[in-house]
Amino acid sequence: MNWDSLIEAAWQVRGAAYAPYSNFAVGAALLAVDGRVFTGCNVENLSYGLTQCAERVAIGAAVAAGVREFLAVAVVADTGVPISPCGACRQVLAEFGVPRVMLANRDQRLEFGLDELLPRASSGILDRPE
Numbered sequence: 802m803n804w805d806s807l808i809e810a811a812w813q814v815r816g817a818a819y820a821p822y823s824n825f826a827v828g829a830a831l832l833a834v835d836g837r838v839f840t841g842c843n844v845e846n847l848s849y850g851l852t853q854c855a856e857r858v859a860i861g862a863a864v865a866a867g868v869r870e871f872l873a874v875a876v877v878a879d880t881g882v883p884i885s886p887c888g889a890c891r892q893v894l895a896e897f898g899v900p901r902v903m904l905a906n907r908d909q910r911l912e913f914g915l916d917e918l919l920p921r922a923s924s925g926i927l928d929r930p931e
Contacts, residue, residue, distance in 0.1 A: 804912075807832055807875040808905050811855075814840035815877055818855070821845060827878045829855035831863055831899070834870040839863040856890040860897060873901035883911045886918065895922035 807830045815828025820843055827843045841858025853861075856876060863871070874894060878884040883904035886894065894902070894915055902918060904911045915922070 802832075802873060802901070804873075804875065804903050804910070807838065807873065808877060808903065808910070810838050810840055811875045811877040811905070814842045815855070816842075818842035819844045822847065822849065825878065827855040827876065827884060829859040829874055829876045831856075831859040831874045832872045833863060833868045834872055835868070837863075837866075837868065839866065839868070854887060854890050856886050857893050860893055864897075869897060871897055871899045873903065874899050875903040875905060877905045880906050882906065883909055888919075891915070891919040892922065895919050 810830035811828040814830065815826050818826035820826050822845050829841045831839045833839065839859050839862045841855045841862055843855045844853040844858060846852050856874060876884055876886060883906050885904055899915055902913045902915055
């Protein structure tokens, strides 16, 4: 796994973030099993609930290209500690089985398995006893 290139791709796309309300830019880079990298940045909206997070933008770009299998995602922002995906992004990453997550700021990196960030993501409402 070349985290350096994935993190760099996330920093690059972060520059395209549309964040006029929070001034908080986030970038994400998603590595597909075929080696392609799909990137996304946050896209805010005045109706803040309609804001799209960088991770979900990257997933959407990959799905639009017909890709559904992934190895890892890197998420970056200028924060005191590495940024962590919101609950909605964790669930979308789980939907597509993204196994490894790298969270980074300018000084630090934290690597997690998605199951650490969202335990039991594949069980719950759809996993009911008969």
